[in-house]
Amino acid sequence: MKELAYYDGTIASPEELMVPFNDRVHFFGDGVYDAAVGGNHRIYLLEDHLDRFYSSANALDIRIPMEKKALGELLTDLLKKVEGETHFVYWQVTRGAAPRNHVYDSEMTGKLWVMIRPNRLRDPEVPINLITAEDTRFLHCNIKTLNLLPSVMASQKADKLGAQETVLHRGEIVTECAHSNVSILKDGTFLSHPNDQYILRGISKTHMIEACYRLGIQVLERPFTLTELMDADEVLVTSSSNFCLHAKEIDGIAVGGKDPLRLKQIQNEVIGEYLTYTGKMSLFDGDM
Template identity: 90%
Template sequence: MKELAYYDGTIAAPEELKIPFNDRVHFFGDGVYDASVGGNHRIYLLDDHLDRFYSSANALDIRIPMEKKELGELLTDLLKKVEGETHFVYWQVTRGAAPRNHAYDSEMTGKLWVMIRPNRLRDPEVPISLITAEDTRFLHCNIKTLNLLPSVMASQKAEQKGAQETVFHRGDMVTECAHSNVSILKNGIFLSHPNDQYILRGISKTHMIEACYRLGIQVIERPFTLTELMEADEVLVTSSSNFCLHAKEIDGIPVGGKDPVRLSRIQKEVIEEYLRYTGKSSLFDDVV
C-alpha cells in the first residue's frame, strides 16, 4: 500500500475508511495522539512515544483497547505494509462511540486510529523562518490531545507569512511552537523551557538534551524570554518528524548564526542516533 489507515481493527486506504458518526472525536475532539518517523520500516523511538501516548490517555481517563506491547507490535506490522523507506507514523485513540453527551461512560473502550504515509525529512542544514504569537492555549499543554485549533491557526498564520513555524509566548515567557519545541544556545549553554503544564515535552527535544550531555554541552531547563530568544546564538526547533532544525529569522528579524560549530555537533549527534536506530545509511538516500 502507498498509504494506510486503520480504525478499530479495519485496514484500508485513508479515503476508503469509514468512521462511525457517533465517535466522540467528531463532537468533542475527545482523544489523544502520538506520532513518529518510520525509517527502514522501524518506528523511531517507539517505546518513548508509546510511554507518552499511554500517559496522555491516562490523564484524560481514556481506555486504550490494547496493552502497550501489543500496540507496538501492531504499529510495526502496519508499517511493513506500506511502500517506501521513510514514513510518517501517526496514531490516536478516541474515547469511543456513543450518543452525544458531555459526560461519558467510564467503562467505555477507546477506538484506535492509525495513519501511515510517505514522509520527507527536512534538511537540518537549511535554516527556517519563525514568527511569534501570544500563547492563548489552555493549561494542559503537557497532554497530547486532539484539540489543536490554536496550533492550526498559528501554523496557518506562519504559512501566510512565509514562515515554517510559530513560537508561542505567554507574556514575555517563551513556551513552545505550534507543533514543535524551541530551545536556544547562548554562550555555549543549551537552554530550554522546563517540563511543565505549558509545553508538551517533545521526545526529540529530550533526545537532543541527552545528545548535549554526551557532547559535554551544559544544559539548563528554565523559562527564557522573547529577548533571550532574539539574542540567542542559535535557535533550535525540534519535533518528532524534524529532529534538529535551526532558525535564521523571527518576525523578519535575523537571528542565530553565531555558534555554527556547536550547532553542527548537536545536529550530527542527533542524526547519527536516528541512523543507528533505524539502520539507514543516510537521512535522505531512500526518501520517497
C-alpha cells in the same frame, strides 16, 4: 500499500475507511495522539512515544483498547505494509462511539486510529524562518490532546507569512512552537523550557538534551524570554519529524548564526542516533 489507514481493526486506504458518526472525536475532539518517524520500517524511539501516548490517555481517563506491547507490535506490523523507506507514523485513540453527551461512560473502550504515509525529513542544514504569537492555548499542553485549533491557526498564520513555524509565548516567556519545541544556545549553554503544563514533553527535544550531555554541553531547563530568544547564538526547533532544525529569522529579524560549530555537533549527534536506531545509511531517501 502507498498509504494506510486503520480504525478499530479495519485496514484500508484513507479514502476508503469510514468512521462511525457517533465517535466522540466528532463532537468533542475527545482523544489523544502521538506520532513518530518510521525509518527502514522501524519506528524511531517507539517506546518513548508509547509511554507519552499512554500517559496522555491516562490523564484524560481514556481506555486504550490494548496493552502497550501489543500496540507497539501492531504499529510495527502496519508500517511493514506501506511502501517506502521513510514514513510518518501517526496514531490516536478516541474515547469511543456513543450518542452525543458531555458525560461519558467510564467503562467505554477507546477506538484506535492509525495513519501511515511516506515522509520526507527536512534538511537540518537549511535554516528556517519563524514568527511569534501569544500562546492562547489551554493549561494542559502537556497532554497530547486532539484539540489543536490554536496550533492550526498559528501554523496557518506562519505559512501565510512565509515562515515554517510559530514560536508561542505567554507574556514574555517563550513556551514552545505550534507543533514543535524551541530551544536556544547562548554562550555555550543549551536552554529549553522545562517540562511543565505549558508545553508538551518533546521526545526529540529530550534526546537532543541527552546528545548535549554526551557532547559536554551545559544544559539548563528553565523558562527563557522573547529577548533571550532574539539574542540567542542559535535557535533550535525540534519535533518527532524534524530532529534539529535551526532558525535564521524571527518576525523578519535575523537571528542565530553565532555558534555554527556547536550547532553542527548537536545535529550530527542527534542524526547519528536516528541512523543507528533505524539502520539507515542516510537521513534522506531517493525521490518518492
